[in-house]
Amino acid sequence: MKKQILSIYLSLLAMVIATGCRKVDYTKIDQPAYLRVFNNLNYVQTLGTKDDKVPFFCMLINPTTDANGNLTGAEIVGDFLDKRDAYAPPYPSHIGNSTSVNNPEYPGKENVLVGPILNGFDLSSWAQVPSGKLRVVFAYRPKNTIPFFQLETHLKKDILVDTTINLTSKEVYTLHLLQKDFEKKTSGVLLRHENFYKLPLSDSLVYVNFYNMSAKGFWQADDQFKDDDFALKSFKGGIKDDMNVYVSLYESQSNLNHRGLTVPGYKGKYLTNVKRNNTEATVSPYVSFPLWSSSKANGVVTDIWQRFEFLLPGMDISNNPIHDSQINTGSNWAVVNCVLNGKVSLQSNENGTVLPNLLVNVHSGKDNPRTFATVNTLEVVNGRIYLTTIQRKYAPPIY
Structure with missing residues (x-):
């Protein structure tokens, strides 16, 4: 018996050592606000931008300095802040990812206290931070794996942004680092x-709002100064400052052709207007479509996918003169297809970029899978489009 206990103990000890388990001491925050941070600055490798600094940062909230003004610490540190991912899922997917220290958002990989379930919404992708007036600094840092405060002093002096923000206790905020003028x-x-989390939202509707936070003058700039990533498709040149948004809903993800069968009433349906704005933080109104809009939906699972088209006012789906395969659209038309997990390739002549589906399918209760409606944000920033998805808490699986 003693040998069996000893064997179990040694096995558990080996597991702890193998997984690198360590205790994390969290600092309790009495009146927290909830904050999520995205770095929307991208690396653009062109002849015109080869001398630009790499936008890789350490974010410091309420930093401290020594007598010479050198940074020595901070109340909150968000180190290795890299450019954001195209998709921010409704759960903290980066924790436990040890392949790189680079963090595509804050809190992301950071082991910090996070937000609760608030009015049914999962805020585990938001960090708890002190409420009140906060000083926020974004400092350039080398693209290496050395923690910011272990760097040589001269490498901690290059500050991009030093500003103050004011947060109210128990409120939810998203902070964007942006290029303001191209x-x-x-x-x-x-x-x-x-x-x-304050709106009377229905479980049977999918919600989405839109922003164009591009820099002033981006779409007018010469293409040699823009990212030539082919995957950006019709967004890479940017969109104009005033655009209308239309949605098409497709019956099945087994057919990813945009000429496929659409849900009745949802082929090129007008949704909303979006204007370029990177100065005012007003929340855009949410628009919606029914979760169970497909004739094939059964109240448990649905297989629809979404196509959003940004068109210059005066154009619409029926009179669009731009060809489907045209990537350079004069910034008058851009398309994003939201299908599967976003890791798919559409037809090579398709001018739309690809992001994950707005619907979430997970094992819940006795259903595997079950489709859930979500709350989403689509943000256009300098030739890229980003999707953030938020989900209500759902019932755990029953095995």
């Missing part, structure tokens, strides 16, 4: 006070 190369932040 020609002048000025940058700053935009703090959005979210409201999705």
